[in-house]
Amino acid sequence: MAEIVLSGFLTVVFEKLASESLKKIARYKGIDSELKILKRSLIQIKDLLNDASEKEITNEAVRRWLNGLQHLAYDIDDLLDDLATEAMHREFTEESGATSNMVRKLIPTCCMNFSLSTKMHDKLDSITTKLQELVEEKNNLGLRVKGESRRHINMNRRLQTSLVDASSIVGRDGDKDALLHQLFKDEPCDRNFSIVPIVGMGGVGKTTLARLLYDEMQGNDHFLLKAWVCVSDEFDIFKISKTIFQSIGGGNQNFSDLNMLQVALKEKISKKRFLLVLDDVWSESYTEWEILERPFLSGAPGSKIIVTTRKFSLLTQLGYSTQAYSLSVLSHESAVSLFAQHAFGESSFDSHPTLKPHGEGIVEKCDGLPLALIALGRILRTKTNEEEWKELLDSEIWRLGKRDEIIPALRLSYHDLSTSLKHLFAYCSLFPKDYVFDMEELILLWMVEGFLPQSHTSKSMERVGVEYFEELVSRSFFQHAPDDKSLFVMHDLMNDLATSVAGDLFSRLDIKMKKEVRKEGMEQYRHMSSVCEKYMVYKRFEACKAAKNLRTFLATSVVVKKSREIFFISNKILTELLCELPLLRVLSLSCLNINLVPEFIGILKHLRYLNLSRTGITHLPDNVSNLYNLQTLIVFGCRSLKELPKSFSKLKNLQHFDMRDTPLLKKMPLGIGGLKSLRILSKFIIEGDNGFSITALKDLKDLQGKISIQGLDKVQSGTLEKEVFNVLKPHNDSLKELGIVSYGGKEFPNWVGDPSFLWLAHVSINGCKNSTFLPPLGQLPSLKELFIEGMAMFKVVGPEFRGTSLAFPSLKILSFRDMKGWEAWLANATFPCLEELSLDRCPNLVKISLETLPSLRVLRINRCGPDVLTNLIRVASSVTKLDIRHISGLNDKVWGGVLQCLGAVEELRIEWCNEIRHLWESDAKAGNILVNLRKLEVTYCSNLVSLGEKEVVNFGHGSNLEFIRIYFCKKMQHFSCPDSIESLSIFDCASVTSISFRNGGKKLKSLSIRGCEKLLQKELINSSMQMLEYIQIENCPSMDASFPRGLWPRNLCSLSIGWLKTPISEWGPQNFPISLVDLRLGGQSEDVTNFSQLSHLLPSSLTSLRIHGFEKLELVSVGLQHLTSLQHLSIYYCPNTMDLPGMLLTSLLSLTILRCPNLKERSDRRDSYWSLISLIPCIYIS
Secondary structure: OOOHHHHHHHHHHHHHOOHHHHHHHHHHHHHHHHHHHHHHHHHHHHHOOHHHHHOOOHHHHHHHHHHHHHHHHHHHHHHHHHHOOOHHHHHHHHHHOOOOOOHHOOOOHHHOOOOOOHHHHHHHHHHHHHHHHHOOOHHHHHHOOOOOOOOOOOHHHHHHOOOHHHHOOOOOOHHHHHHHHHHHOOOOOOOEEEEEEOOOOOOOOOHHHHHHHHHHHHHOOOOOOEEEEEEEOOOOOHHHHHHHHHOOOOOOOOOOOOHHHHHHHHHOOOOOOEEEEEEOOOOHHHHHHHHHHHHHHHHOOOOEEEEEEEOOOHHHHOOOOOEEEEEEOOOOOHHHHHHHHHHHHOOOOOOOOOOOHHHHHHHHHHHOOOOHHHHHHHOOOOOOOOHHHHOOOOOOOOHHHHHHHHHHHHHHHHHHHOHHHHHHHHHHHHHOOOEEEEEEHHHHHHHHHOOOOOOOOOOOEEEEEHHHHHHHHHHHOOOEEEEEEEEEEEHHHHHHHHHHOOOHEEEEEEEEEEEOOOOHHHHHOEEEEOOOOOEEOHHHHHHHHOOOOOOOOEOOOOOOOOOOEEEEEEEHHHHHHHHOOOOOOOEEEOOOOOOOOHHHHHHOHHHOOOEEOOOOOEEHHHHHHHHOOOOOOEOOOOOOOOOOOHHHHHHHOOOEOOOOOOOOOOOOOOHHOOOOOOOOOEEOOOOOOOOHHHHHHHHOOOOOOOEEOHHHHHOOOOOOOHHHHOOOOOOOOOOEEEEEEEOOOOOOOOOOOOOOOOOOEEEEEEEOOOOOOOOHHHHOOOOOOOEEEOOOOOOOOOOHHOOOOOOOOOOEEEEEOOOOOOOOOOOOOOOOOOOOEEEEOOOOOOOEHHHOOOOOEEEEEOOOOOOHHHHHHHHOOOEEEEEOOOOOOOOHHHHHHOOOOOOOOEEEEOOOOOOOOEEEEEEEHHHHHHOOOOEEEEEEEOOEEEEOOOOOOOOOOOOOOEEEEEOOOOOOOOOOOEOOOOOOEOOOOOOEEEEEEEEOOOOOEEEEEEEEOOOOOOOOOOOOOOOEEEEEEEEEEOOOOOOOOOOOOOOOOOOEEEEEEEOOHHOOOOOOOOOOOEEEEOOOOOOOEEEHHHHHHHHOOEEEEEEOOOOOOOOOOOOEEEEEEEEOEEEEEEOOOOOOOOHHHOOOEEEEEEOHHHHHHHHHOOOHHHHHHOOOOOOOOO
């Protein structure tokens, strides 16, 4: 790894040393001669790298020499970056004439004191001395100038043959049959042979499958000639041709040149159907392939060449990329069988029950990769001790070294990469296993780190990055994410490989890696990531204070990209640790609970990348404008962000500014039109005469990627709005998503809906109040999601919407919202793929002429007439989820007709339908119709008396109903649950007097009863409810239940209870199970002043405690001492409480204080509690 880093770094260093601006500042500081000496020494060093990279494998001293050199290269680059930044600072101040005190106040002291010449000289002298020592040491190590060596040939691959034991192969029958079909198929071809490519990552079993096919043909006369060649990483045409010649009976003739050999091979093949296997092809040269294939053209039609490879690029050139058979990993069942076969000689773990859990864990870790399963199975074949299996399960596979074939197999892929690709791949070690990669996001990081080599053509750096990324994908280092082809994942073993080659420059703080973070050695790390947990405490990061040389700090996670999950981090980490890292170039605090941008960020003069996406920040401080090196700024998803720095125009190097999904940001930053380096500006806000004008766009000539333009209605011009829209037509070869908001024209431009937009998958039209017609969106071939909202003048969806030919061939989601003038839907389209349809606030829609919706699964209707519901449900018999709200006129009779069409429905939600008194006539009929119903939610149906008109609900033993939620149904009086019920919630149903369970609630796991004022039951929980895990019983003042000792379900995890007839303080000791970890107590009428009065109700197993509504409570500091496992403490509405349990605060992950004025005052930064509270990752005090 060291020589890889050095090669890339030295190239960057030489480029910086050649910079005129740097030479100028060096002369100003009087260090230009020292820099020339430094350059000469580096040239000497660079010439030795090829020799050193070969010797480091066996020579520890050379390895140490290279390691020292790579750390020194980082120091040199940091020094030069200091100089370059000062040069930019001087250039800016000269341009702006910024000499006033006001401007000086905005510039941090560190920037004003750039010319600390003495410090710079000392640093340079230290670097020069260390470098000279390394130059002198080269002689002792015997290093010399040497040309680049030929790539290492993996001789083990040369030993691969066509022989195979078919009985040892598992899970490939389907693959074999599919490929045999291709081999026997006579397909039209412009030549006598065709290629059958098998593509996949290293170790997935391509060679094994090819052997199976080859073996199948041995007793078959379909192919007269057969040959197997292991090509491997050296595509030697002469050797390959000679092996083929010998395999088909050509004997051991000697040929002096390739021409004689190929002539003989052509004669041997002529007019004969042949099968050739070229195993493990790495070459990407079309020219080499063209030479190799010449003799094959003489074969008989129907000849086949099986090619196994990890690369798509050659297949693309040959025109076979679409026919490639992509070999996937094994299913879990097959993986278990293969592993057991090699570990025990059996097909399962059945006869080894003690080893089974460990074995299945190892199988899961191998993720279906046959090579890994076989290698680990063989290792464990001689180990029958359970502890040995457990040790292997708990270790990281990449640490197994040469004892297995996993790492050599994957290292072969790695060693074949270019120097640049190796560096880019090693960088991926910063990301955890199962991380979902966004290609553009990763390329931006590569760019700002300086890992992408400069293109000598007109290609942009982004384009160079795309090509490198695609190269890694084609070699199976990345794979497409299974549920989103625009995103990528990395196999776990590839992640292990990246970690193993990354060396001591990279560190990932990952709880799964069980890696202790110690201060010793922290200074060596240059790039670090932290895999986010829900709560991150100061202690986990404390050692990082010593990592003074860090360039990269990334907060990463494995959450779904589109989720809004937030991670809580101790404020002390931001204020005391990160501010100690002055050399940071990359800082990502994405998805952290940050409301204020830390002030120290404005003095990170090396910073090139700042990611604050999905945080709670409200503004960026003005000192962010002093980050002259900043290239990428991301505030995507900062929904509270209102203000950007006033001096934004100082960010001359800014190339990527992502401010999508920032609804409160109403103005563009001043001077942004002058940032000529901008290539990504995700949102334009047109402000009219007094702000950002649309004409400012003409100066930003390099813009690309995702674009959102807001405020086109403010364009002050004689040009018609439609014409303005016309000139905004994007390139049709790349558009994937289109959003149109507040367009004021009556008609849309012709390009909207043009079928030439082949990749357009998502369209939204919002607030176009003057438009009376929809564009012909039905002709977009790839359109999957369509959202139409707020078109007030629009009355009819007609034939123009669907277009002339097959309409909406790919559409899956369709939504109409806030269409107050819409009256008729006359588009006679079938929507063959439509899965989800939403109609929201379309009160005048009456006529719908749709024939059928064969694929519809989800139907949502809100604030529409009952005819909309009845018309749609009749043509959508496959709906499994129905959600209806505010349907005026939906009475028992109309609903009864709808009910007949709900045979496929699994989830039913009814809200604000006040004319329904009963959901069905009788329970027997409902049981016959709603045979698939699993989930029922009924809320705010004020006249609902009961679910069934004639009987209490009793679906019988065949019922599938598992989840019932009834909220705010004020007239409902009684409720009886079916046998199948697992979750029941009844909230604020004031008239309910009884709740019963036919079979005692044996399957019940969750029970929530709240706000049922007339509920009289004393024994709601019975001894049959042993599966209950969650209980909530609150605000039922007529319920006289004290839950006698010993009655609690043995699996109970969470209990929320209070505001009952009998005060909690009068309860005796409770025999809570040890599984109880979450307790919430409420007590408005309680006389508790000291929490020690309730300590008998607090089991030591608690990790979460909420105290709510104890108005007389004063002391919390006593009564909680025994809760040593407590992690989450909440205190609500306790106005007289004066203290906190200080001894527990340092171990808390979250603290919430609401409507407790005394505690709020004591939690102030000036109070003694603050030193303890500041360590807690999640704090909410209001």
